[in-house]
Amino acid sequence: MLRASMIRRTMEISTTILLKNTKSKIPKSQKGFMSTNSISNGVPKERVDCVVIGAGVVGISIARELALKGREVVVIESAPTFGTGTSSRNSEVIHSGIYYPPKSLKVNRCSSDGSELEQVGFASYEVLVTCWSDNSKLEEADLPFRIFALQAIFCVKGRELLYKYCSDHGVPHKQIGKLIVATRSSEVKILNTLLNRGIENGVEGLRMMEGIEAMRIEPELQCVSAVLSPASGIVDTHSLMLSLVGEAENHRATFSYNTTVIGGQLEGNQIHIHISESKNLDDKCIGKFPMLQPDLILIPNLVVNSAGLSALSLAKRFNGFKNGVIPASYYARGCYFSLSNTKTPPFKYLIYPIPEDGGLGVHVTLDLDGQVKFGPDVEWIDCIDDISSFLNKFNYSVCADRVDKFYPEIRKYYPNLKDGSLEPGYTGIRPKLSGPQQSPADFVIQGEEIHGVPGLVNLLGIESPGLTSSLAIAEHLASKYLK
Numbered sequence: 476m477l478r479a480s481m482i483r484r485t486m487e488i489s490t491t492i493l494l495k496n497t498k499s500k501i502p503k504s505q506k507g508f509m510s511t512n513s514i515s516n517g518v519p520k521e522r523v524d525c526v527v528i529g530a531g532v533v534g535i536s537i538a539r540e541l542a543l544k545g546r547e548v549v550v551i552e553s554a555p556t557f558g559t560g561t562s563s564r565n566s567e568v569i570h571s572g573i574y575y576p577p578k579s580l581k582v583n584r585c586s587s588d589g590s591e592l593e594q595v596g597f598a599s600y601e602v603l604v605t606c607w608s609d610n611s612k613l614e615e616a617d618l619p620f621r622i623f624a625l626q627a628i629f630c631v632k633g634r635e636l637l638y639k640y641c642s643d644h645g646v647p648h649k650q651i652g653k654l655i656v657a658t659r660s661s662e663v664k665i666l667n668t669l670l671n672r673g674i675e676n677g678v679e680g681l682r683m684m685e686g687i688e689a690m691r692i693e694p695e696l697q698c699v700s701a702v703l704s705p706a707s708g709i710v711d712t713h714s715l716m717l718s719l720v721g722e723a724e725n726h727r728a729t730f731s732y733n734t735t736v737i738g739g740q741l742e743g744n745q746i747h748i749h750i751s752e753s754k755n756l757d758d759k760c761i762g763k764f765p766m767l768q769p770d771l772i773l774i775p776n777l778v779v780n781s782a783g784l785s786a787l788s789l790a791k792r793f794n795g796f797k798n799g800v801i802p803a804s805y806y807a808r809g810c811y812f813s814l815s816n817t818k819t820p821p822f823k824y825l826i827y828p829i830p831e832d833g834g835l836g837v838h839v840t841l842d843l844d845g846q847v848k849f850g851p852d853v854e855w856i857d858c859i860d861d862i863s864s865f866l867n868k869f870n871y872s873v874c875a876d877r878v879d880k881f882y883p884e885i886r887k888y889y890p891n892l893k894d895g896s897l898e899p900g901y902t903g904i905r906p907k908l909s910g911p912q913q914s915p916a917d918f919v920i921q922g923e924e925i926h927g928v929p930g931l932v933n934l935l936g937i938e939s940p941g942l943t944s945s946l947a948i949a950e951h952l953a954s955k956y957l958k
């Protein structure tokens with residue numbers, strides 16, 4: 476079957492063939508913008524067992540899990556290496572699982588255009604597990620559906636798996652604990668809600684603290700009360716991904732970098748995945764839906780769309796979907812500023828304020844070298860065209876002016892923050908399924924039972940706590956979708 480060298484060779488061959496074939500036959504104006512359908516006859520096709528699209532922490536975890544199960548796996552990544560997307564632009568926090576709506580399992584159905592959600596009932600945890608393992612238990616009328624508990628369940632399970640993985644494989648990490656703080660008495664009610672939600676989610680060791688106690692263990696902190704979460708921690712994300720990639724490759728998974736999935740087509744009962752060399756797309760960022768010509772078509776038994784920020788745009792390019800299953804998408808950039816000129820970090824714990832609309836609030840994160848950063852804030856941004864998003868051409872620049880909003884936010888819990896001590900850090904972008912002022916959306920995992928395309932799984936809206944949840948998502952995916 477297909478191997479890395481083969482895929483690379485096939486890409487080279489197919490490009491050569493394509494160039495030869497197309498030079499004389501395709502009018503110049505159409506080159507690169509032809510319907511994939513119309514030219515697919517001349518494009519080389521390869522059968523493979525499993526394809527994972529995207530080598531972020533989630534895609535890599537899935538590739539590893541499938542490879543460990545003895546399956547042949549090819550990972551298609553548009554960038555020159557793994558982990559260059561959101562997986563290297565986050566807080567690197569191992570979340571405990573407090574924030575996410577608990578296992579009350581509201582079962583929701585998308586409206587016909589996929590944008591609105593209508594609550595259709597409640598399910599028990601057992602029903603959720605049954606849904607995962609046996610989709611026939613779901614009523615046709617309840618599809619497409621979303622169950623608002625995936626973040627809670629994956630985060631708690633993922634955290635356990637992640638700590639164990641890091642310990643077993645020597646991945647640098649530290650369980651340093653977190654304080655979520657109320658800085659005004661009006662916030663204490665929200666803190667109580669978070670505490671109860673965390674307990675319902677099965678997070679161990681949570682405890683409410685009087686402000687005085689919290690300020691005793693963190694002398695630079697100012698708060699009226701706090702929730703202590705001892706299970707929270709930090710991880711070196713790059714080392715984690717490196718270890719997972721190594722393990723996947725040792726189990727014969729193939730990573731094909733500089734290759735981009737540009738769409739797909741349902742042919743008979745099988746999905747055909749259209750692939751192009753990334754360099755051939757560089758000048759194709761025109762318009763939202765340019766028709767593109769693939770260099771290669773892969774025909775997998777299972778394909779996982781784990782393309783992070785572009786998973787939704789890519790899903791729209793897979794022909795054969797049921798109507799109304801692709802939800803609306805939003806993007807929220809988060810910016811970090813780091814604390815300069817500090818010999819010793821002012822805090823030992825991660826310090827989080829009360830969550831804000833679209834994010835968890837400008838919090839304190841420590842990395843394993845003791846560097847302190849604050850962020851991320853929330854800036855709603857417009858989406859970019861499909862091809863630019865596949866090639867990760869998002870605007871990641873830090874707007875220095877945003878620092879003016881950071882100082883007052885941080886001083887609510889860290890009043891001694893000195894003027895001029897914040898330096899621009901980096902940004903990350905959240906792939907969101909709910910917009911400003913809307914209630915937060917859960918992760919969406921769509922298989923054939925939802926969208927009707929056999930062998931295709933879409934992972935949509937995998938924002939925080941996606942890093943913490945990655946190993947649990949992978950485990951779930953393999954147990955539910957591997958045939």
Ligand SMILES: Cc1cc2nc3c(=O)[nH]c(=O)nc-3n(C[C@H](O)[C@H](O)[C@H](O)COP(=O)(O)OP(=O)(O)OC[C@H]3O[C@@H](n4cnc5c(N)ncnc54)[C@H](O)[C@@H]3O)c2cc1C
Binds near residue numbers: 565781
């Ligand atoms: C600001 C911020 C802070 C966060 N903090 C935390 C945290 O502290 N803890 C936590 O648990 N989670 C956190 N998260 C969430 C976490 O970082 C993400 O959920 C996780 O990294 C998502 O991984 P992924 O593999 O789905 O996506 P990505 O890392 O974005 O990977 C997707 C990959 O797909 C590739 N790709 C895209 N399109 C194509 C295509 N068409 N063909 C081929 N390849 C393609 C991209 O190049 C990319 O490498 C944070 C997120 C943000 C934005």
